[in-house]
Amino acid sequence: MKSLLASLALTTALTLPGLALARPVTLTTTLNTYGGDGAYLALYVTDASGAYVGSLWMAGGKSKYYEHLSDWHRATGGDTAQVNGITGASVGSGRTLEITLDLADALFDAGYTIHIDAAVEDMRDSPNEVAVPLTTDGAGTPVSGRRYIASFGYDM
Amino acid sequence: MKKTLTLLAASTALTAAIGVPAWSAMQAPADGVVRPVAALFEDAAQAMPLVLASDDDDDDDRWREGSRRGHDDDDDDDEDDCDDDDDDDCRGSARNPAPAGTVAPPRNGLFGNGAPPQAQVN
Numbered sequence: 648m649k650s651l652l653a654s655l656a657l658t659t660a661l662t663l664p665g666l667a668l669a670r671p672v673t674l675t676t677t678l679n680t681y682g683g684d685g686a687y688l689a690l691y692v693t694d695a696s697g698a699y700v701g702s703l704w705m706a707g708g709k710s711k712y713y714e715h716l717s718d719w720h721r722a723t724g725g726d727t728a729q730v731n732g733i734t735g736a737s738v739g740s741g742r743t744l745e746i747t748l749d750l751a752d753a754l755f756d757a758g759y760t761i762h763i764d765a766a767v768e769d770m771r772d773s774p775n776e777v778a779v780p781l782t783t784d785g786a787g788t789p790v791s792g793r794r795y796i797a798s799f800g801y802d803m
Numbered sequence: 804m805k806k807t808l809t810l811l812a813a814s815t816a817l818t819a820a821i822g823v824p825a826w827s828a829m830q831a832p833a834d835g836v837v838r839p840v841a842a843l844f845e846d847a848a849q850a851m852p853l854v855l856a857s858d859d860d861d862d863d864d865r866w867r868e869g870s871r872r873g874h875d876d877d878d879d880d881d882e883d884d885c886d887d888d889d890d891d892d893c894r895g896s897a898r899n900p901a902p903a904g905t906v907a908p909p910r911n912g913l914f915g916n917g918a919p920p921q922a923q924v925n
Contacts, residue, residue, distance in 0.1 A: 669915020692913055701911025704920060710898045727900040732908045734900040735922045746922045749915030 669749040672801050674703065675789070676763065676777075677743040679797045684768040685737030686795050687712055688744065689719035689730075692781070695758025699723065703761065704746050705730035707737040715766035718774040754781050765795045 678686055687707030692700045699722035707713075710727045714720050723729045738744045763777040773794040779785065779801070789800030903922065908914050 701909065701913045703913060704922060705900065706922075708899055708902060710900060727898065729900075729909060729911070731901040732906040733903055733920050735903050736924065738924055743925045744922060745925065746920055747918075748920035749918065751913055751915055754913065 668753075669751050670803055672748060672750040672786075672803050674746040674748070674761070674799070674801050675743060676738070676746075676799045677797045678738055678740055678795055679792075680741040681767065681770065681795055682740055683770045685739045687716060687737050687766045689713070689716040689762075689764045690746070691719055691722070691762055691764075692754065693722075693760050693762060700759065702729045702733060703748065703750075705734040706744055708734055712766065712768075715772045716764035716774065717772055718762065719764045750781075756782050761801070763792070763796060763799060765792070767795060 674690065676688065676690075685707070687705075689705055690703040692703060694700050702719070702723070705713075710725065713725050713727075735744075759781045761777070761779045761781055762775055765773040765776040771794065773792075776792040776794060776796050777790060777799045779790055779799060781801075783803070786801055786803045789798040791798055903920060908919050914920070
């Protein structure tokens with residue numbers, strides 16, 4: 648009996664930190680009705696010094712157009728390995744992209760910022776269209792983009 | 804009189820026999836094949852050349868000139884073959900990233916160990 652309790656305590660102790668290290672977050676991006684083709688969007692994170700940390704999502708599967716997501720491209724050198732497994736279709740005018748992911752707890756309230764670069768075929772590129780600090784207080788508060796993004800927000 | 808008519812008919816026939824092939828040779832069709840009576844039948848075709856009204860421009864490379872920092876002017880047909888639609892069916896290409904759900908997300912420290920990121924467009 649004692650050994651069973653000890654095992655249970657041990658497994659719980661091992662499991663809880665894992666659960667606490669990340670939290671499910673939904674990133675919601677709604678585009679304006681700009682009337683063009685589907686928008687390419689790069690969602691990525693920078694740290695407190697502005698250095699690129701990693702990518703969260705890439706909307707648009709053709710890497711030949713990634714150079715138009717110029718800030719992301721500059722930070723990554725266009726390295727498609729940065730978005731392997733987190734790439735989906737481009738997002739049409741007026742549509743809403745909803746991404747659900749487990750985001751590391753350490754990113755919140757630690758100076759990290761989510762950025763979105765946007766580009767649309769035959770229209771102007773829009774690097775750093777959105778830049779939102781990752782804070783627990785900022786959850787559920789949508790912000791507007793500069794050109795293509797009507798609103799962006801994250802919910803926990 | 805009969806003799807005159809005969810001479811006229813003969814000279815006309817001779818002119819036609821020599822003149823039509825010569826005229827055809829001067830208007831040799833584009834395919835290079837010389838046909839003896841081509842001029843009689845293909846004259847109209849030259850007057851009204853066939854015009855194909857098509858919008859078959861490769862529009863995939865129409866990224867805005869003013870905003871681009873490197874316009875995609877490439878004539879790489881292999882690449883364009885992959886670009887004729889938006890359904891991203893060039894997944895095997897080494898240049899394009901692996902779509903979500905086909906491989907694990909990058910280990911960039913942003914993601915927890917739970918379910919991989921999922922996206923939907925509404």
